[in-house]
Amino acid sequence: MKVAPNPEPLLTPPAMASAKLRIERVVKTFQNATQTVEALQPMSLDVQEGEYVVLFGPSGCGKSTLLNLVAGFEEPTDGTIFLDGKEVKGPGNDRLMMFQEHALFPWLNVIDNVMYGLKWERAYRFRFRARRKRAMELLEMVHLTEFARSSIHELSGGMKQRVALARALAPDPQVLLIDEPFPALDALVRAKLYAQLQDILVRTRKTILSVTHDPHEAACLADRVVVFTARPGRLKTQIQIDLPRPRDINDPQVADYARGIAAELEDTNEEEFGTKP
Amino acid sequence: MKKNSERNHKYYVLGFYLLLLGSWQLFSSLNLIQDYLFPAPVDVARRLWQLGSEGFLWPSIEATLARMAVGFSISAGTGLIIGLLMGMSRLINGCLRSLFLGLQTLPTAGWVPISVLLFGLSDHGIYFVIIMSSVAAVAIATSDGILNISPIYLRAARTLGTPAYAMPSHIILPAALPGIITGIKLGWTLGWHGAVSAELIKSSVGLGYLLYMGRELNDVSQVIAIMLITILFGLLLDRFLFGLIERSVRIRWGLESNAA
Numbered sequence: 092m093k094v095a096p097n098p099e100p101l102l103t104p105p106a107m108a109s110a111k112l113r114i115e116r117v118v119k120t121f122q123n124a125t126q127t128v129e130a131l132q133p134m135s136l137d138v139q140e141g142e143y144v145v146l147f148g149p150s151g152c153g154k155s156t157l158l159n160l161v162a163g164f165e166e167p168t169d170g171t172i173f174l175d176g177k178e179v180k181g182p183g184n185d186r187l188m189m190f191q192e193h194a195l196f197p198w199l200n201v202i203d204n205v206m207y208g209l210k211w212e213r214a215y216r217f218r219f220r221a222r223r224k225r226a227m228e229l230l231e232m233v234h235l236t237e238f239a240r241s242s243i244h245e246l247s248g249g250m251k252q253r254v255a256l257a258r259a260l261a262p263d264p265q266v267l268l269i270d271e272p273f274p275a276l277d278a279l280v281r282a283k284l285y286a287q288l289q290d291i292l293v294r295t296r297k298t299i300l301s302v303t304h305d306p307h308e309a310a311c312l313a314d315r316v317v318v319f320t321a322r323p324g325r326l327k328t329q330i331q332i333d334l335p336r337p338r339d340i341n342d343p344q345v346a347d348y349a350r351g352i353a354a355e356l357e358d359t360n361e362e363e364f365g366t367k368p
Numbered sequence: 369m370k371k372n373s374e375r376n377h378k379y380y381v382l383g384f385y386l387l388l389l390g391s392w393q394l395f396s397s398l399n400l401i402q403d404y405l406f407p408a409p410v411d412v413a414r415r416l417w418q419l420g421s422e423g424f425l426w427p428s429i430e431a432t433l434a435r436m437a438v439g440f441s442i443s444a445g446t447g448l449i450i451g452l453l454m455g456m457s458r459l460i461n462g463c464l465r466s467l468f469l470g471l472q473t474l475p476t477a478g479w480v481p482i483s484v485l486l487f488g489l490s491d492h493g494i495y496f497v498i499i500m501s502s503v504a505a506v507a508i509a510t511s512d513g514i515l516n517i518s519p520i521y522l523r524a525a526r527t528l529g530t531p532a533y534a535m536p537s538h539i540i541l542p543a544a545l546p547g548i549i550t551g552i553k554l555g556w557t558l559g560w561h562g563a564v565s566a567e568l569i570k571s572s573v574g575l576g577y578l579l580y581m582g583r584e585l586n587d588v589s590q591v592i593a594i595m596l597i598t599i600l601f602g603l604l605l606d607r608f609l610f611g612l613i614e615r616s617v618r619i620r621w622g623l624e625s626n627a628a
Contacts, residue, residue, distance in 0.1 A: 162527055164523060164526070164527075182523075182526040182527050183527075183529055184527065184528055184529035186527075187527050187528065188523070188524075188527040190520055190523070190524065192520055194520045194521065194523070194524040195524075196521065196524070196539075196542070196543075197620055197621045197622055198542040198543070198545065198620070198621070207528060208528035208529060211528070211529040211530060211531060211534075212529070242620055243620075243622070244619060244620055244621075244622045258528070262528070262529065
């Protein structure tokens, strides 16, 4: 009897097993009353420890869906996501998500927001002082110590995002997930935030998976850009960005990469339009 | 510019009330209305002063407020717990919402006869009326507040590792606070209606009792004076106590800007 050759190896190669975050043949379909929508076609992706990977693609390509799957807000229809070799189930602060809107809690002031996530950490559970100390360190990192006691509504948009970043980093997550980090900010504030974010990244060496549709942002922040096709989302290509950090968003080399990334997206759009006369 | 027009607006409102009061006094002074049917503002003020100096007014206000303090505390606490359960369980919400909406169509005074039958003429009956008048409003507003919580807060809480048992106390109640305060404010007003309605029939002290005595003695000035006092204290607590808390919470929650 002949056995059909298996198209994919059953055993994971040892080199791949060391990936921090491993997304293995993940599929996601959404079902509503009338139809089934395919958001993600089988997708595999490895993220190494300390790597900054940006998911880039047209809107509706499933990049945010993938982020939600990694965060555990949704379950994959098929396939598995591993963090440090362990299967991901449900949300948790080992894969902490930063949202498009800052999502800070308005009933807490700045420092209490930053301290919030520590409350559920074993090391900080009943240690208010230790929580406060850690939160102050993080506020220092984002240069907001003098606003520790402010209410959230008193802060500007950029300051809110910096507090959100401090809050997300406080429990020291294994992977930081960022969904369109700084969408509604003006260019000057954004450039400053990118510089600050990179500064923090260099210091903490966090593993980051983020989503954007701004090619400049992708080129400025990422070690690797993963380009998606339009819906249903598939992996189109990956672009390694070998530029030293910190990068300036206005640097011509960054702009070159951004142009390259944007060109990938244009191809995708052409394919999309090509099928529909 | 805007501030200026707002100040003018306030003067117009003040002017309106002065005009209202002035024309009321004018009608009475010109004997266009009979003073035993509808007294002049000065008569009302004089009667109010008398009630105050004879020691009837303050104990009555105190009694009504004390009943509200007891009745409404029970009502707000109960309404909050029921509302929390409604907000967290679709089934409980489905069952209780229709019941409460039904009960709310009953005027607050409609609870008075049954309270007399159940509790006789004791103060417990007044608490009963206050509670039944206001508990549904608090519960419904609390559950609405919970159901309207922006999902982003729940997701942020989960990604930050909040365990399920801590969600109600740390996230759900604080996130629903603007809705809860609106409910408490509305509940207070309804409870106030209930308290005065109940006192009309079954008490020997209180604002409702003074209203009732005014009617018994054919004293229109007293009736109008107590009506004004009832409005005044209702407004004071509704607008100034709960209103200010509500506003500061709404500003802090980013639902309202503090510029206006």
